[in-house]
Ligand SMILES: NC(=O)C1=CN([C@@H]2O[C@H](COP(=O)(O)OP(=O)(O)OC[C@H]3O[C@@H](n4cnc5c(N)ncnc54)[C@H](O)[C@@H]3O)[C@@H](O)[C@H]2O)C=CC1
């Protein structure tokens with residue numbers, strides 16, 4: 001087994017929320033044996049207990065790693081979100097503690113896009129109501145209110161990885177696609193940008209949301225926006241629950257201003273499958289309710305398990321932070337003949353010269369040095385041709401520099 005400064009068998013990996021077994025297998029294959037696996041998210045007191053001695057933690061969307069929780073995670077080296085969204089982690093608090101956070105930005109995007117397309121067709125055909133009626137022993141064979149999606153306008157709010165795929169699939173069905181994004185985006189196929197959010201809402205037969213949870217998207221669809229939507233049009237939200245004012249949506253559905261909705265995400269979601277689900281949308285036959293499963297397919301979860309575990313292992317073994325969402329990114333080569341020192345520090349002037357002073361005795365050769373900074377944090381990696389004692393002395397020297405957040409030594 002490759003030797004690390006901290007023996008791999010002593011590195012505790014805490015995996016929550018039933019992340020795929022492919023993640024467990026990836027850690028085992030990389031030599032990590034201390035893996036604590038939980039099928040569910042943990043209530044905060046239990047989370048704090050479990051994370052207290054963990055070096056690596058893997059979560060999905062239900063575990064909130066707040067500044068207070070991170071404060072208790074004294075040994076935590078890195079965090080993996082086995083999903084796209086990272087809003088459940090206090091990214092600034094993690095950065096300030098020198099903890100890179102990784103996610104899987106692509107692996108479940110196709111799964112969400114497929115669900116959205118399926119829901120668009122079902123809602124256009126009024127299938128949710130017809131389904132409920134049949135369940136109640138009713139039979140209303142009628143074409144009234146049922147339409148093909150062909151020729152209808154789909155308005156996508158957020159034209160990123162998921163929005164673009166929904167657009168491409170929708171065009172394959174003959175839909176017209178318009179989108180609204182805060183960034184300038186390359187339009188795929190025949191899609192085109194709407195002049196504004198308001199224009200998109202006014203023109204679309206179906207509006208589908210694909211934005212992240214940020215201050216700019218919080219409650220972005222409220223009563224005034226719903227009012228702008230066409231009478232009888234449909235709303236799909238598989239992004240984040242805080243994007244839509246759910247009470248305003250319920251009212252728009254009750255008043256029949258909207259014809260239907262498909263909602264996968266909610267402002268408050270149950271913590272686990274045993275907890276009750278409460279929503280003003282319950283009981284509305286023209287609403288498809290799903291328990292935040294947009295990305296929950298076996299294909300997506302297996303791929304996410306492999307992708308995020310690989311990023312966590314690479315950081316732990318090699319120091320690479322490529323694609324970290326809150327941290328300076330460095331992609332590092334292997335270092336077979338040198339020892340590698342990692343120094344994470346507050347990004348203040350003069351830090352690099354203080355780091356270099358530690359090696360100024362001229363006793364050893366520096367084989368390579370890498371530096372990257374983002375806003376508050378700097379990350380320097382130094383490969384040195386030193387023996388174990390020298391390397392340990394360098395690590396101690398680096399740790400003593402004021403402004404140091406964390407140091408590690410990799411063999
Ligand atoms: N329901 C589920 O299970 C899943 C939900 N998601 C959610 O979907 C979101 C989107 O995923 P991706 O498309 O992969 O993300 P992405 O980052 O590729 O795309 C998001 C797009 O939204 C745009 N955007 C940000 N703020 C905006 C605003 N105020 N107005 C208009 N556009 C804005 C961005 O510029 C970007 O183009 C994720 O952040 C996550 O919250 C993702 C996967 C599964």
Ligand SMILES: O=C(O)CCC(=O)C(=O)O
Nearest residue numbers: 060061083084085295296
């Ligand atoms: O699968 C999950 O737990 C969350 C999926 C999701 O919302 C995401 O990837 O952002």
